[in-house]
Amino acid sequence: GAVVSQHPSWVICKSGTSVKIECRSLDFQATTMFWYRQFPKQSLMLMATSNEGSKATYEQGVEKDKFLINHASLTLSTLTVTSAHPEDSSFYICSARERGNYNEQFFGPGTRLTVL
């Protein structure tokens, strides 16, 4: 099946620094990628949708200047958490939709961010 990877799997950073998380589709072309955030014991919340080569679409309440998303190629999307603060600590999960396949999103394993 289609595989999505994320890097890093976990990261610890100091408050005020920026962190970049990568999401890659390993064996398919992902025209659309999605970024979710999940707090402990809560469900996944969609943050934004990115289409290759165009600007991301953010969900209501998600700050686009804080969570920078770049989807520069058909296999890579990045999420940069700028000036991270402890309240940004969370589990960030990406998913990817294959070109022409509207039936399924393939999820990555997630990245756990801890901001000290």
Place this chain on the structure above:
Amino acid sequence: DAKTTQPPSMDCAEGRAANLPCNHSTISGNEYVYWYRQIHSQGPQYIIHGLKNNETNEMASLIITEDRKSSTLILPHATLRDTAVYYCIVRIPPQGSGTYKYIFGTGTRLKVLA
């Protein structure tokens, strides 16, 4: 806002069928129901999806009521490895120039007991 409601937790004996209910009373005619599961600290794993008809695959069966206001995911012979959080999701069709989106509910934490 989530369009699905699920019981927060369920237990099931190993080897028995696990029946996980989901209410989606406000679902629209062109919105699919998807089921994913998430094992602790991993990404969600696809299980099954459907629109109107019942569906079955190697993992599970999906029973959708005729009025589409609710559905049930059935794991026919639950094993300990099926312990996970199960999410019933409504897939929202594109709005404007957007794309299909998943709206996750709160999920059901299924514990399979030996």
